[in-house]
Amino acid sequence: MSRAEEADGDLVARLLDGEHRALARAITKIENRSRGYRELVSALHPHTGGADVVGITGSPGAGKSTLVDKLARTYRDAGLTVGVIGVDPSSPFTGGAVLGDRIRMASNVGDMDVFFRSMSARGTLGGLSTATTDAVRALDAFGKDKVLVETVGAGQNEVDVVRTADTVAVLVQPGSGDDVQMLKAGILEIGDVFVVNKADMDGADRTVSELEEMIHLRENPRANLDAGHHGVAEPGDTQAGTDAEAAADEEDGDGWTPTVVETVATSGEGVDAFAEALSAHREYLESSGALVEKTRTRHAEEIRQLLRADAAAVLERELDRRGGIDALAEAVSERETDPYAVADEIVEPLRECVEGDG
């Protein structure tokens, strides 16, 4: 059978035809790594590239869900179609949350054309970020104009997940020094747009100032050092600036300065400005050529991850065929063999196979 035949052609056709039920089934297949999911993703890939993918992260309680609801409504009011993937790297559960969240979206946005889907750590062989990337592909191929990837927390796993987006928004709650510390620790580096939500709370202005100062340091780490400003800045600032500079160089070139917007998600205040800030970053990515570069880098990383996971699976089966890892470890412990001899014996045939007998 060819790849196309192995993919469920009917499912693909119905998804491309705009059937939400087919979209849901496709994502379930992707999430569960069911038979044929690879061919399914292969069949969807040529139809992708039209969606604007936005990742939204931030510490729990910052108001991500409400803001995502309001942002989705704003897009719908502008006549755009929207898909949302809610990712919880810490939770092994799904299913129940899916229905609950769908109801939430339907009631808040008042229109079923915002397709919401939860994903969790369950069934994420090959990594949650790989599964998320593939689910985004399904929404993209379906024809959604905007795909929002919302994470529950703001740890390293969440960072990996939202990095699969074109534009990353980081939510901060005013007055929480913890958030600023968290940002200094690494999340600053990935934010294209910072949102101070609950902007009606005390301390919002100060949080905005702090973020703007951090962005300034990120953009001008050397100017800061040359001016002897180092002595008065907090110890963490310069380091964050340096790390962020490296990340910025790698990711976006030097062309984009992150913006800070204030919102009150519960009332909807500032959400239009947030949507505009996201659009501005998208326009920057397109006009500067950074989007092409970013997409290529992401595809390269994706190929590497798949290769590693696939090779690991081949090796696991080969280990089983040779009596299992425990027996081999036992032989090493008994000094009958050693780890390098075992590795060579297993990998050498692969090497010869790939590189010929030379």
Place this chain on the structure above:
Amino acid sequence: MSRAEEADGDLVARLLDGEHRALARAITKIENRSRGYRELVSALHPHTGGADVVGITGSPGAGKSTLVDKLARTYRDAGLTVGVIGVDPSSPFTGGAVLGDRIRMASNVGDMDVFFRSMSARGTLGGLSTATTDAVRALDAFGKDKVLVETVGAGQNEVDVVRTADTVAVLVQPGSGDDVQMLKAGILEIGDVFVVNKADMDGADRTVSELEEMIHLRENPRANLDAGHHGVAEPGDTQAGTDAEAAADEEDGDGWTPTVVETVATSGEGVDAFAEALSAHREYLESSGALVEKTRTRHAEEIRQLLRADAAAVLERELDRRGGIDALAEAVSERETDPYAVADEIVEPLRECVEGDG
């Protein structure tokens, strides 16, 4: 050529014959991954298993170097031979430090039979913990009775490194709440012996009590919960207990309760008690059968790591042969192909090769 012939037989013979210069050359070869290092390690492995390997970690400034010096002197006074590997996962430099540290050891211990070697993140293809494991093997095959693996810091990389030891000692500086936080964050789980160094400082008794309480929670997480103690414990405590419980179950079974000793490394006070605590853990490992289990688990993990690294190298060369990852990523971005098709095309021949044509 056979494996044995590919290994430098003369180097191996001189090392086994007790020549320190050959030991130093072997470790350099291991650290640099020079041609023939795999065969060298294979040739050394049958001669290993005699050394007691102790890992020592803790935050910078806790006094690790001084304590290691004093511990080495204690072992030498008891007529035992000692090798020390100082590991700095954050530093890309080596060489200079080696000489400096050797001089330090020679002058402090007053005898050249404490062989000291620094290792850094330089030339650590395949990971610093792999290189450290192999260097420990060289010292073990050489015939050192005690091998001490000392890390510079106490982060995740250091944890990976010291986990290669049979017994792990964690140093804590009194009165530093940071240390306790750090311990709660994960280092508690790997400590078999805790050392409150600088025990003449204010707050030492309190740090000892805190450690003992944490160990009690680690041993009895359920008792703690059942007694409703949860409400008064600090939020982090129970979590640390639960995590630690899982780790303890996995590593040592339920048979070892970590001990806490107090030392003043600068004066040598408490160092004998520290050495006894380390010996007690070693005796526990041997008499309970946990050492056999632990060694086998470590060898299994080592085989897996080598397989992953070797397969990754084969895949990288295959990617190069196919025009490089950038060209493939470009083709994916242009929708000429997709990541799964690329991965299948590269891995499928490997799979067939290993599993036959079926």
